[in-house]
Amino acid sequence: MKIASDVEPVKVGFLMDITVPGGDDESRSMSPMRKAFELVFKDAVEQGRLDRPIELIYRQAQGLPRGSVKAVIDAYEDLVNQGCVIICGPQISENTSAVKEEIERRFRVPSITMAGSDKWLGEWTFNLCNGSMSDEPAFIANLCKRNGHKTIGIFLERSTIGYEYLAFFRKFAEIEGLKIVCEATVPQNSVDALAAVAELKASGCDAVVHWGFGLGLIGFPEALEELNWDPPRYMSTAFETGYANEFLLKVFTGWVGCEQYDEENPVGQAFLDRYEKAYGVRPEYYMPVLIHDIANCMVEAIADAKPLSPRGVKEAMERIKMLPAASGSAGTRISFGQWTRRGWMGAGYLTARQFTGDGYKTVLKGRFLG
Numbered sequence: 001m002k003i004a005s006d007v008e009p010v011k012v013g014f015l016m017d018i019t020v021p022g023g024d025d026e027s028r029s030m031s032p033m034r035k036a037f038e039l040v041f042k043d044a045v046e047q048g049r050l051d052r053p054i055e056l057i058y059r060q061a062q063g064l065p066r067g068s069v070k071a072v073i074d075a076y077e078d079l080v081n082q083g084c085v086i087i088c089g090p091q092i093s094e095n096t097s098a099v100k101e102e103i104e105r106r107f108r109v110p111s112i113t114m115a116g117s118d119k120w121l122g123e124w125t126f127n128l129c130n131g132s133m134s135d136e137p138a139f140i141a142n143l144c145k146r147n148g149h150k151t152i153g154i155f156l157e158r159s160t161i162g163y164e165y166l167a168f169f170r171k172f173a174e175i176e177g178l179k180i181v182c183e184a185t186v187p188q189n190s191v192d193a194l195a196a197v198a199e200l201k202a203s204g205c206d207a208v209v210h211w212g213f214g215l216g217l218i219g220f221p222e223a224l225e226e227l228n229w230d231p232p233r234y235m236s237t238a239f240e241t242g243y244a245n246e247f248l249l250k251v252f253t254g255w256v257g258c259e260q261y262d263e264e265n266p267v268g269q270a271f272l273d274r275y276e277k278a279y280g281v282r283p284e285y286y287m288p289v290l291i292h293d294i295a296n297c298m299v300e301a302i303a304d305a306k307p308l309s310p311r312g313v314k315e316a317m318e319r320i321k322m323l324p325a326a327s328g329s330a331g332t333r334i335s336f337g338q339w340t341r342r343g344w345m346g347a348g349y350l351t352a353r354q355f356t357g358d359g360y361k362t363v364l365k366g367r368f369l370g
Contacts, residue, residue, distance in 0.1 A: 009055035010302055013079030015089025017063035017072040034058065036288045039271075039278055040295035049303055057082050064094035065159060065188045065213055073102050079109075085313045086110045086301065088294055093117035093133070093161045094213075100125050110301075110314035112294055116237070117164060121341040126317055128294050128327075128334065128343045130286055131237035131258045131350060133161060137169035137211075139258060139350050140234050144207055145176040149232065153182040153205030155196060155220070157212025162188070165211035165236060181205050190216040197223035200231075207232040210255070214238030217251050230254070242355065243285050252355055259353040260286040260327040268292070268326035289326035293334060296323065297343065325349065 014037065034056065041054040059079055063072035072095045079087050086109065090099050093115040103111060103124050110124050116132035129135075144152060152173060156162050166183070173180055182203035184196035197220060200208055208231050210217060217235075224230060239257020242249035261284060262268065268289040276282040300320050305312035318338050325332040328349035336343055 007052050009053040010050075010308065011055050011057055011082060011084045012298055012302075013076075013082065013084035013087035013089070014056055014058045015072070015075055015079060015087060015091070016058075016060045017075070017090040017092050017095050018066075019060065019062055032283050032288050033291050035279055036275065036291035037295045039275060040292055040299065043274065044299040044303075049299055054298075054302070057084060063090060063092055065092075065215065069095055069098040073099055076102070076107065080107050084109060085305070085308065085310050086112070086298055086317075088112055088298070091115055092213075093120070093164075094159065096120040096125075109310040110317055112297065112317075114290060114294070117161065118342075124314060126297075126336060126341050126343065128290065128297065130240065130260050130290055130327075132342075133164040134168050135350060136236045136258050137165055138172045139352070140209060140236070141169060141172035141176045141178060143234065143256070143352055144178055144209070147207075147232065149178065149206040151179050151181045151204065151206045153200040153203050153208045153231075154180060154184065155193075155200060155208055155210040155216070156183055156185045157188045157190070157210075157216035158185050159188040159212055162212040162216075169209065169211065186216045188213060188216055189218075191219045193217070193219040194223045194226060197227060197229070201227055201229050205231065207234065209233070210235040210238070212236075212238060214241045214248065214252075218248075221251060221253070232256075237286075239353070239355075240286055243287065249355065253357050254354070256352055256354045259351045260290055260349060261353070262329050262351050265289070265326060265328065265330045265332070267324045271326045286327065292326040293323075293343075296326075297334060297336075 037056050044050045045053055059075040061071040061075040072090050076099055090096055091114050096115050096117055097119045100120055100122055112126040113120060114130045116129040121127060156166055182200050182205055184199040186193055186196050233255050235255050235257045237258040239252055242252040271292045272282050297320055301313045301316040304316040317336050320336045323334040325334050332348045333345045334343040335345055
């Protein structure tokens with residue numbers, strides 16, 4: 001009977017709280033995200049995991065570092081008012097703390113982010129971070145040790161995440177026997193890196209490690225050329241911004257950055273097989289597989305929600321255990337719990353990749369050198 005089949009879709013929100021300068025966000029970045037979400041939701045209905053379709057409601061705001069926190073909170077509130085039972089976002093660590101306060105104070109809708117700051121974690125706020133301020137420094141410090149570096153120069157953006165990254169890196173550098181010989185700082189939206197790069201070169205460091213959002217690296221290639229210097233250099237998941245922006249891709253050429261794509265992960269490859277069949281392209285980088293994992297968690301929680309309300313979905317998120325992940329190395333799993341808000345189990349969710357100018361290559365799987 002029609003009365004039994006005529007149901008409203010379940011509404012979920014997606015909040016992107018940044019636009020990249022010079023980038024075509026819709027065609028290069030947002031489109032793969034939306035397509036990945038929609039494919040996971042479509043598969044879930046066709047496979048019988050869900051008995052109602054999902055409607056994805058998208059909002060974009062210009063938050064920090066170039067906009068305002070208020071714009072992000074307003075966009076989040078709009079998604080809540082639309083009736084979303086779970087929201088993906090905000091995605092930028094600079095914005096998460098302020099939005100979390102409003103979620104706990106008045107919105108009370110479960111939210112999951114790919115942002116890396118542990119300050120986001122709370123009763124309503126879950127995390128499938130594409131890296132984190134605590135994990136990436138450990139990964140990069142170990143990679144520097146593996147590659148024989150002993151003295152490190154830090155290229156630091158003066159920002160919340162820059163200093164949070166650095167605090168953890170200092171700890172792990174000591175554990176790995178690395179000596180930080182220079183900490184050169186630039187504004188978060190730098191375009192002139194010459195003085196900072198000259199300071200790094202003068203320090204005699206074996207390698208350069210960047211911490212920040214990535215926009216502080218604008219001007220870095222020109223500074224290297226002027227100083228006739230080409231050191232080994234490493235960076236966080238800020239590296240991934242280059243996938244959606246050709247200008248930043250050129251800025252990041254030669255850097256080894258944190259990633260989450262591993263071509264040997266069978267869950268990820270199976271999803272990309274379906275993606276390629278549906279859309280005719282095969283995006284072999286972190287974003288589609290990470291969105292698969294976030295969307296898959298949403299599906300699990302919606303299917304298990306009792307009732308299908310924000311609180312019901314939140315409590316169902318806590319029951320997700322050992323869900324196979326498309327991100328990271330083979331065998332990566334996702335689990336949450338009543339007091340567990342970060343879903344990745346183990347270090348395997350991170351990889352290291354480098355853009356050489358001719359393409360990307362994976363230089364380290366998600367494992368540590370003992």
